[in-house]
Amino acid sequence: MPYFNDDQLQMLRLLRGSDEVFAELSAFLSGTLNDFIAERIAPGAAANDRDEVFDAEAFRELGELGFMALPYPESVGGSNACFSYYNAGLESLAKADAGFALGVAIHGTATDGILRFGSELLRERYVPKLISGQMIAAFALSEANSGSDAQAMACRYERDAATGDYIVNGTKYWITNSLSADVFFLMARGPEGQISSFVVTNDNPGSFVKAKIKDKMGVRGSNTAELVFEDYRVPADHLVGEEGKGFRYAMHMLNGGRVTIAGWATGIAQGAFEKFGRYALERQLFGKRLIDLDNTKRELSEMAIEIDAARMLAYRAALLKGEGREHRKEAAIGKVKASETAVYVSERCIELAGGYGYVADSGIERHLRDALLARIGEGANEVLKIMVIPRTIEKELEALV
Numbered sequence: 482m483p484y485f486n487d488d489q490l491q492m493l494r495l496l497r498g499s500d501e502v503f504a505e506l507s508a509f510l511s512g513t514l515n516d517f518i519a520e521r522i523a524p525g526a527a528a529n530d531r532d533e534v535f536d537a538e539a540f541r542e543l544g545e546l547g548f549m550a551l552p553y554p555e556s557v558g559g560s561n562a563c564f565s566y567y568n569a570g571l572e573s574l575a576k577a578d579a580g581f582a583l584g585v586a587i588h589g590t591a592t593d594g595i596l597r598f599g600s601e602l603l604r605e606r607y608v609p610k611l612i613s614g615q616m617i618a619a620f621a622l623s624e625a626n627s628g629s630d631a632q633a634m635a636c637r638y639e640r641d642a643a644t645g646d647y648i649v650n651g652t653k654y655w656i657t658n659s660l661s662a663d664v665f666f667l668m669a670r671g672p673e674g675q676i677s678s679f680v681v682t683n684d685n686p687g688s689f690v691k692a693k694i695k696d697k698m699g700v701r702g703s704n705t706a707e708l709v710f711e712d713y714r715v716p717a718d719h720l721v722g723e724e725g726k727g728f729r730y731a732m733h734m735l736n737g738g739r740v741t742i743a744g745w746a747t748g749i750a751q752g753a754f755e756k757f758g759r760y761a762l763e764r765q766l767f768g769k770r771l772i773d774l775d776n777t778k779r780e781l782s783e784m785a786i787e788i789d790a791a792r793m794l795a796y797r798a799a800l801l802k803g804e805g806r807e808h809r810k811e812a813a814i815g816k817v818k819a820s821e822t823a824v825y826v827s828e829r830c831i832e833l834a835g836g837y838g839y840v841a842d843s844g845i846e847r848h849l850r851d852a853l854l855a856r857i858g859e860g861a862n863e864v865l866k867i868m869v870i871p872r873t874i875e876k877e878l879e880a881l882v
């Protein structure tokens with residue numbers, strides 16, 4: 482099965498056809514990356530889902546291939562490609578193993594933040610190792626009692642006047658990649674209530690404990706943990722940007738993160754669609770193939786329409802991000818559309834396949850379990866529809882008056 486398909490190629494050509502590196506990069510995606518996914522990611526996806534294992538070794542190999550480096554500037558060791566190429570690759574990874582691909586996507590979000598908001602020292606020390614896959618990053622915003630209402634965070638820091646270090650106390654919850662991560666992009670609250678960001682590593686004085694969150698229903702090929710800090714020292718030069726601006730940085734990073742989740746969720750939908758489609762070609766009933774039933778044809782068409790729409794919105798958001806343009810609304814729209822599409826398509830594919838769709842062997846039910854996270858993470862869909870998207874719509878409508 483190709484993990485990078487003709488629809489993806491067509492979309493990239495439409496967006497980037499005049500790009501002189503299009504031929505080279507689309508060959509990388511449909512050749513090198515596709516082969517890596519087929520040989521290294523797809524075969525272990527079901528077992529990693531069953532056993533709740535994030536394959537950190539495969540992550541490093543993906544880094545060695547140059548995948549994580551695609552959208553970064555050459556000055557830090559990147560390939561300087563438009564973000565749409567990277568996002569198209571994420572779609573392919575998610576099609577094979579959405580748990581693993583979630584780890585890759587969140588790593589990218591955290592890396593983006595260090596590159597964009599971090600000091601020269603932080604960029605030089607961490608970004609080259611992160612984009613080559615030698616290090617893994619996590620994004621630590623959520624807590625058990627503050628998810629959508631992220632400003633209510635309780636994890637706090639204070640400054641040690643003698644050394645200038647920051648001392649962190651508190652917890653974070655739901656943090657993807659935690660058990661494998663070398664670097665955490667952490668948001669915490671200061672003495673005056675201000676929220677600041679830090680790059681936190683594993684090797685400082687104090688206590689930093691990670692407790693695995695087990696028995697997730699989906700994205701089980703990613704690792705998720707609670708972080709517990711007790712008097713954990715973060716060196717003064719590991720503050721990101723300016724004190725008090727951490728929440729702004731986090732919101733900016735989430736805009737980019739939503740672009741990746743839009744591509745990721747499109748991959749889940751495509752995976753379910755293809756698995757059901759292959760089964761429908763072979764399954765015989767009433768003297769016909771399942772795919773020959775009128776209902777199957779109509780439902781496949783409806784799903785193809787939704788997947789195409791999700792992909793176009795995801796790639797549009799990726800193009801805007803890649804070109805450094807405003808993309809808050811487009812990222813949120815792409816994320817909502819792709820997540821709803823992933824849930825809709827994987828649910829329909831289970832029912833349309835009958836009993837076969839209902840068991841793990843088909844691989845289809847995993848897609849539904851994974852898809853349900855896409856509605857919740859990186860800004861729950863309700864929050865995007867009630868708070869994020871309307872803000873831009875209102876401005877656009879006011880401009881018409």
Ligand SMILES: Cc1cc2nc3c(=O)[nH]c(=O)nc-3n(C[C@H](O)[C@H](O)[C@H](O)COP(=O)(O)OP(=O)(O)OC[C@H]3O[C@@H](n4cnc5c(N)ncnc54)[C@H](O)[C@@H]3O)c2cc1C
Pocket residue numbers: 587619620621622623625626627628629630654655656657658697700705854857858859860861862863864867
């Ligand atoms: C597997 C997994 C991985 C994750 N990885 C990370 C990670 O790497 N880093 C990180 O920081 N976080 C991570 N998260 C956390 C995730 O971002 C939060 O779960 C998400 O933001 C929702 O927060 P919550 O779970 O606290 O739900 P709540 O905020 O308590 O929301 C509960 C319900 O209320 C709805 N709701 C919220 N606000 C409103 C509103 N104003 N109006 C109407 N409805 C509303 C929500 O849509 C939801 O349905 C992860 C979560 C999971 C499950």
